[in-house]
Amino acid sequence: MKPFEYLRPSDVSEAVAALAANPEAQVLAGGTNLVDLMKYDVTHPGAVIDINRLPLKEIEQLEDGTFRIGALVSNSIAAYHAGIAGELPLLSSAILAGASPQLRNAATCGGNLLQRTRCYYFYDASTPCNKREPGSGCGAVGGVNRIHAILGASQHCIATHPSDMCVALAALDTVVDVAGPTGDRQIPFLDFHRLPGDHPERDNTLQQGEIVTAIRVSGGHFKRHHSYLKLRDRLSYAFALVSVAAALDIGEDGTILDIRVALGGVAHKPWRDPLAETECAGQPANRDTFQALATRLLAGARGQGDNDFKIEMARRAIVRALEQAAAGTPQIQSHKAIF
Amino acid sequence: MDLLSNRSSASGLPVSLTINGAHHDVSVDPWVTLLDLLRGPLSMTGTKKGCDHGQCGACTVLIDGERINSCLKLAVSLDGAEITTIEGLGTPDNMHPLQKAFVEHDAYQCGYCTPGQICSAAGLLKEGHAHSREEIRELMSGNLCRCGAYTNIADAIEDVMQAENVGAHREAAE
Numbered sequence: 001m002k003p004f005e006y007l008r009p010s011d012v013s014e015a016v017a018a019l020a021a022n023p024e025a026q027v028l029a030g031g032t033n034l035v036d037l038m039k040y041d042v043t044h045p046g047a048v049i050d051i052n053r054l055p056l057k058e059i060e061q062l063e064d065g066t067f068r069i070g071a072l073v074s075n076s077i078a079a080y081h082a083g084i085a086g087e088l089p090l091l092s093s094a095i096l097a098g099a100s101p102q103l104r105n106a107a108t109c110g111g112n113l114l115q116r117t118r119c120y121y122f123y124d125a126s127t128p129c130n131k132r133e134p135g136s137g138c139g140a141v142g143g144v145n146r147i148h149a150i151l152g153a154s155q156h157c158i159a160t161h162p163s164d165m166c167v168a169l170a171a172l173d174t175v176v177d178v179a180g181p182t183g184d185r186q187i188p189f190l191d192f193h194r195l196p197g198d199h200p201e202r203d204n205t206l207q208q209g210e211i212v213t214a215i216r217v218s219g220g221h222f223k224r225h226h227s228y229l230k231l232r233d234r235l236s237y238a239f240a241l242v243s244v245a246a247a248l249d250i251g252e253d254g255t256i257l258d259i260r261v262a263l264g265g266v267a268h269k270p271w272r273d274p275l276a277e278t279e280c281a282g283q284p285a286n287r288d289t290f291q292a293l294a295t296r297l298l299a300g301a302r303g304q305g306d307n308d309f310k311i312e313m314a315r316r317a318i319v320r321a322l323e324q325a326a327a328g329t330p331q332i333q334s335h336k337a338i339f
Numbered sequence: 340m341d342l343l344s345n346r347s348s349a350s351g352l353p354v355s356l357t358i359n360g361a362h363h364d365v366s367v368d369p370w371v372t373l374l375d376l377l378r379g380p381l382s383m384t385g386t387k388k389g390c391d392h393g394q395c396g397a398c399t400v401l402i403d404g405e406r407i408n409s410c411l412k413l414a415v416s417l418d419g420a421e422i423t424t425i426e427g428l429g430t431p432d433n434m435h436p437l438q439k440a441f442v443e444h445d446a447y448q449c450g451y452c453t454p455g456q457i458c459s460a461a462g463l464l465k466e467g468h469a470h471s472r473e474e475i476r477e478l479m480s481g482n483l484c485r486c487g488a489y490t491n492i493a494d495a496i497e498d499v500m501q502a503e504n505v506g507a508h509r510e511a512a513e
């Protein structure tokens with residue numbers, strides 16, 4: 001690890017001022033991603049701003065039912081929170097599908113949004129990578145790319161966003177609260193992460209000096225019909241090859257009132273197609289509808305060679321997750337059989 | 340702002356920690372992890388370094404009662420914390436129930452992952468989210484065992500969990 005300055009602000013404005021004043025500074029929350037990347041010399045901040053003393057550890061339920069989860073709430077506390085587990089079980093399930101219990105104890109909800117890709121070339125500082133070093137090239141295009149993107153990639157970067165929690169947040173109604181040098185603002189979740197385009201070094205739309213202070217999530221009408229289905233190389237403690245957050249609101253006549261599908265492991269951000277979802281409204285909540293939606297979601301999918309299998313895997317996973325959701329039998333994260 | 344250090348810090352930053360009940364005032368450079376502090380300057384080598392990247396669980400300790408991978412925690416960020424390592428859970432003469440159960444069930448071969456497994460299991464029991472063998476296995480999946488002692492590890496934990504439940508029911512009944 002390269003030496004760095006260590007700062008420990010006690011409130012949000014101090015943290016923002018310290019971050020805005022130094023372009024080489026980075027924020028430290030749970031440290032489960034930042035410390036790892038610093039050990040590999042993938043990143044070497046000149047200053048580390050430890051935000052763990054900031055008062056961002058509360059979970060509150062607002063009057064309209066929305067949960068406001070502070071950026072420093074741990075992944076474990078969020079997942080097992082009685083209100084969240086009861087009202088937003090899709091979110092709890094997705095969090096519990098990620099990492100390990102001890103990592104979830106350390107990892108924060110803000111940090112989870114901002115975790116970097118697990119692309120092998122990004123992690124190996126001796127190889128070219130446009131995300132790590134803009135303009136150096138991309139080792140994964142034409143290289144080993146089994147874990148890489150099938151949707152929304154660019155010629156400059158084919159990395160995926162590795163989070164499970166974010167896939168559920170994308171399916172639900174989520175807004176990110178941000179504090180910055182010019183004040184506070186709210187970013188709709190689907191606008192928070194970005195596609196790589198010409199600037200793969202930028203994972204998200206935060207501006208210099210901004211920090212995440214909370215996420216606001218709602219979606220209680222999906223609590224009966226939801227499923228987070230994660231497919232990976234081993235049954236636990238591994239990142240998703242493909243994951244699906246599926247949520248349904250079904251009318252008494254069996255037709256769809258509201259449907260959400262977000263995909264993980266397939267793109268630079270959680271992948272969703274709200275227009276295709278809207279067009280499912282009024283249709284029966286059955287396999288034909290789900291298959292048609294899957295085909296549509298994957299219409300632009302393109303493999304990179306090693307990851308071609310993900311297209312078919314994603315198609316089947318979407319249908320399966322929606323069937324689990326429709327039946328009211330969500331994937332149980334401790335029970336590995338997929339029904 | 341609470342604390343500052345510059346990059347050429349030769350002296351380190353003051354950190355105070357309670358480790359296994361004993362108070363320690365130490366001076367550490369900000370890039371030193373809790374794992375390296377324990378095993379190096381503090382000579383507490385019970386906690387093991389497997390991967391140093393959060394991928395194996397060998398370094399698991401309890402920080403303020405919660406199981407955490409100590410290889411990914413900067414020691415300086417833990418000022419004021421209470422830490423329990425395998426040395427603090429029990430002694431050879433007065434073993435923690437999990438330590439006893441690991442011995443009884445032969446829940447190791449080389450023993451390298453064992454301190455992390457036991458600290459992790461202690462965290463698991465306290466969390467109270469495991470109610471079946473399947474859930475024990477899932478919620479212990481952050482601890483890898485290169486020797487593959489998983490079956491016996493799950494047996495040991497299941498035993499202690501059942502004994503605790505029996506104890507709790509008895510207390511409730513009394």
Ligand SMILES: Cc1cc2nc3c(=O)[nH]c(=O)nc-3n(C[C@H](O)[C@H](O)[C@H](O)COP(=O)(O)OP(=O)(O)OC[C@H]3O[C@@H](n4cnc5c(N)ncnc54)[C@H](O)[C@@H]3O)c2cc1C
Pocket residue numbers: 026027028029030031032033034035036071097098099100103106107108109110111112113114115116162163164165210211212213237238239240392393394
């Ligand atoms: C072995 C291993 C396996 C894992 N498996 C999974 C998995 O299966 N699924 C999954 O989803 N995740 C997985 N993870 C990733 C884990 O979920 C993330 O590392 C964690 O969520 C990051 O949170 P943190 O608080 O530790 O962030 P940190 O490491 O502290 O920070 C991460 C990044 O976010 C920035 N940051 C943090 N908080 C803020 C804030 N409030 N505002 C602005 N910037 C901020 C930091 O500057 C840094 O760039 C795994 C990690 C490891 C090590």
Ligand code: SF4
Pocket residue numbers: 117119120121122128129130131132137138139140141156157158159200
């Ligand atoms: S896919 Fe993106 S992160 Fe991976 S090597 Fe290419 S540019 Fe870097």
Ligand code: FES
Pocket residue numbers: 387388389390391392393394395396397398399408409410411
């Ligand atoms: S040494 Fe910390 S998880 Fe492997």
Ligand code: FES
Pocket residue numbers: 446447448449450451452453483484485486487488
């Ligand atoms: S006993 Fe050898 S690694 Fe677990």
